[in-house]
Amino acid sequence: MSLQLLILFLVIVLVALLGSRARRGRVRMWPLQRLLQTGTPFVFVGFLMGPQGFGLVPGGLLDQLRPIVILGFGWIGFLYGSHFEWRRIRRFGARMYGGGITESVVTMGVVGLAVYWVLPLLYPGMQEALREHVAVGLAACAGGTAPAGVFALTRQRGVSARDSELLRFFSAVDDLPPVLLLGVFFALWDVDGGGVASAPERLAMSVVLGTLLGLGSHLLLPSGRDSASHAFLLILGMGSLCAGAAEMLLLSPLFVAVLGGMVFANLSPRKEDIYGLMERREHTLYAVFLIVAGALFRWEAVRVVLLLAPGYVILRGAAKVAGAWLGTRGVLREGSVHGMLGTGLVFQGGMGLAIAVHLELNAGAAAGLFMTTVVLAVVLNDLIGLPIAVQALGRRRR
Amino acid sequence: MRLSRVGSRLLGVVVLLATAFTVRVLTAGTPVDGAADATMVLGFVLVISYLAGRVAIRVNLPSITGYLAVGVLFGPWVLAPVFSGITILSHEAAVSLQLLDGAALGLIALTAGGELKLSMVRERRRSIAWVVGGHVLVVAPGVAGVMMGLFYLMGGLPDVPTASMVAAAGMLGVTAVAKSPATTIAVIQEYKAKGPMTDLVLAVTVAKDVVVVTLFTVALAFALMAVEAGGGGAGVPALALRTAWEVLGSLALGLALGWILAQYARWVRAEMPLLVLALAFVSGGLNEAYHLSGLLVCMVAGFYVENFSEHGHTLIQAVEKHAQPLYIIFFTIAGAALDFGALAVAWPVAVGLALSRMAFTFLGTWFGARATGEPQAVRGLAWTGFIGQAGVTLGFAAVLADRLPAVGPTLRTVIVAAVALNQIAGPILFRWGLTRAGEAQTTA
Structure with a gap:
């Protein structure tokens, strides 16, 4: 096992080397260079090292990494939730939020219903509860957009300023409906029957736990002289405690952490520096997260999801276009926005991947379905998302 | 009413202790996911031990004495017998954290x-x-x-x-x-x-x-x-x-x-x-x-x-x-x-x-x-x-x-x-x- 660990270490060194070279522009392999700048290489490394790859990360070690993954849910959720400060919400206005949420809800609705409908055709004899579980789970994974992809797109020439602004805003808010759906889903569906309370009680517990996380973080980080590393430690600790507690009570740690982030953002005078601190340190945790996601990828499930994954990517892309169209035309009432704005929202990762990892760890009979589908979708979107979006949004076709 | 830094931190610790103990009580007697337990303990340890380390420094002791003290206090020997055997730093959680250890x-x-x-x-x-x-x-x-x-x-x-x-x-x-x-x-x-x-x-x-x-x-x-x-x-x-x-x-x-x-x-x-x-x-x-x-x-x-x-x-x-x-x-x-x-x-x-x-x-x-x-x-x-x-x-x-x-x-x-x-x-x-x-x- 130690030799395997040593190889694991060397592979990480290699990826870091390639990544750093790509960033310095020494490796001119387009689109490989672009791919290296996304999270895909980490997913790939995770897959190579995982039980389905070379087995360098055996199942036992993966189990030992689970606390880090659960901690990651707390971190990602808290960071995301701290976007939602009331003053900031008021500055952008309800319509903007309505537009972004509409886009996400439409995407989830279309993807969820389609998956629910198509599952019996692909897997005859699938149980109803499992069918609902997979449909809701994949819908939740589909709703959000990876901001990193949008950032890369908006730096391209030809994308209008208003389109860029809307893309950035939508990608910042469209993870909220999936997280809420996940919170309600985990409260209502007792995933493995071991819940400690009834559904309404679990929902209430999620809200209470999230509030305590936000309140506790605010109290532990009063304004003053804490160094960055000390503040980091405290926030890491609070996030970890609440994510672990949520997971122990069979609640959604992502939902709890997002609520915690919201409460913190609206209470703490230090939200800005804590947010900046968390954002700076997110990369390492996210890289570990992606590696674990890759390790959870199941090769045998590829055959199963071979039809599902490309269909999922195409359907999600179409749903994003429809959702963004409805959000901008129907809710925002902006006729000048590009009709294909949704093509700029196909990038997947971040919260979507976190949701997939969470669902996979609690998948039971659906093991392999979530991660394999979403990982394939993430890689496909990383590969083709940007050229398609540039092609679509670069021309002012309305 | 504005709280002082120490008062605010003390209240934060109370919130954290209450959360951890409540979860322990709610899940007592039910099968618990070891990794989730370890994650909760990890968070608890990071916050409480860090603060205990700061307190130790204040009284001219090394911070690791503070960390050790938290381990002793919330381990199986001091508070657990008082709270009917409810241990925050359970042996199972410590085993799950072996990788980090x-x-x-x-x-x-x-x-x-x-x-x-x-x-x-x-x-x-x-x-x-x-x-x-x-x-x-x-x-x-x-x-x-x-x-x-x-x-x-x-x-x-x-x-x-x-x-x-x-x-x-x-x-x-x-x-x-x-x-x-x-x-x-x-x-x-x-x-x-x-x-x-x-x-x-x-x-x-x-x-x-x-x-x-x-x-x-x-x-x-x-x-x-x-x-x-x-x-x-x-x-x-x-x-x-x-x-x-x-x-x-x-x-x-x-x-x-x-x-x-x-x-x-x-x-x-x-x-x-x-x-x-x-x-x-x-x-x-x-x-x-x-x-x-x-x-x-x-x-x-x-x-x-x-x-x-x-x-x-x-x-x-x-x-x-x-x-x-x-x-x-x-x-x-x-x-x-x-x-x-x-x-x-x-x-x-x-x-x-x-x-x-x-x-x-x-x-x-x-x-x-x-x-x-x-x-x-x-x-x-x-x-x-x-x-x-x-x-x-x-x-x-x-x-x-x-x-x-x-x-x-x-x-x-x-x-x-x-x-x-x-x-x-x-x-x-x-x-x-x-x-x-x-x-x-x-x-x-």
Whole structure:
């Protein structure tokens, strides 16, 4: 096992080397260079090292990494939730939020219903509860957009300023409906029957736990002289405690952490520096997260999801276009926005991947379905998302 | 109403304690996901131990005393009996956090190696050899003699022949030489200590790690012969071979790992925190699979990187910068693992063992330092750096319990109880020693 660990270490060194070279522009392999700048290489490394790859990360070690993954849910959720400060919400206005949420809800609705409908055709004899579980789970994974992809797109020439602004805003808010759906889903569906309370009680517990996380973080980080590393430690600790507690009570740690982030953002005078601190340190945790996601990828499930994954990517892309169209035309009432704005929202990762990892760890009979589908979708979107979006949004076709 | 900083933090701690206890109560008696439990405990430890560490600093104690205290308080011995057996730092959670625990030890060792400068080792090699020699020649026989005297005063160990009793006393003497490198290094780092005493303590700590493993293996072989309980066990040549493999193999692998790290520091210099994590996991896994000393591997790697690479210093700094959460976890779990049950049973012998160990460590250090003309402060105070005991000694205790069925379990109880005392006293004494020697640069 130690030799395997040593190889694991060397592979990480290699990826870091390639990544750093790509960033310095020494490796001119387009689109490989672009791919290296996304999270895909980490997913790939995770897959190579995982039980389905070379087995360098055996199942036992993966189990030992689970606390880090659960901690990651707390971190990602808290960071995301701290976007939602009331003053900031008021500055952008309800319509903007309505537009972004509409886009996400439409995407989830279309993807969820389609998956629910198509599952019996692909897997005859699938149980109803499992069918609902997979449909809701994949819908939740589909709703959000990876901001990193949008950032890369908006730096391209030809994308209008208003389109860029809307893309950035939508990608910042469209993870909220999936997280809420996940919170309600985990409260209502007792995933493995071991819940400690009834559904309404679990929902209430999620809200209470999230509030305590936000309140506790605010109290532990009063304004003053804490160094960055000390503040980091405290926030890491609070996030970890609440994510672990949520997971122990069979609640959604992502939902709890997002609520915690919201409460913190609206209470703490230090939200800005804590947010900046968390954002700076997110990369390492996210890289570990992606590696674990890759390790959870199941090769045998590829055959199963071979039809599902490309269909999922195409359907999600179409749903994003429809959702963004409805959000901008129907809710925002902006006729000048590009009709294909949704093509700029196909990038997947971040919260979507976190949701997939969470669902996979609690998948039971659906093991392999979530991660394999979403990982394939993430890689496909990383590969083709940007050229398609540039092609679509670069021309002012309305 | 505006809360003061302290009031706000106190309320935050109350919120956190209430959350953790409520979750424990709600999930009591139901099957719980071990990883989720470990994550909750991890968060609890990070916050509460960190704050306890700050409080410890305020009262002029090392922060690791605060971490250890949290481990003791929320472990199975203090609050658990009060709250009907509800333990926050449960044994199961500690096992689930083993990966992080092992990683912390690897990073501590890497930093220790990185603190050693080749020029200093060359310059003071005589002092290092004499102090290590002093510990082996004074502490081991001295403590063994005191233990033998104690056994004699107690009327001997029940159903144990004299030869076995001598062997038992001898093994207690040998385990008394072992110390906790992690404790020493953590205190040095916390106080940013620099000076001749710090250098000597560090160098002896690293050298002793090699010597102690060898000494223990050889002594165990003799003890096995003395009590004739070696049936099924390895003979002396096999033990010698295994020890040689553990020491030389660890040195070789440490050099290889050091070379890789040096190349990384030279060519890549990206994803440093990720590298630190990966490195920690690698070192944690090495110990088990090839019977190598993960501690020694990392110490050698750190030494190589610091002394044979232009950019190595950056890497060691990155490790120091990102390793604090792991240190907190390591020492809190160590605190929770201190066996106060064993202390309650074997306290007279354990106190005798701890006190005699302290006295002979002072003598051995004084003797070695004086022989090489070290300054007065080093002679009189360096011993404080060798009192803390933890992982390595507990490992020895487990081996003894396994290999010497007649006396091993008794020895383990005594050693584990003495470790509890030494680990509490060690950081406090060393902090005092560094301050008295004028080598502690900071109080926080």
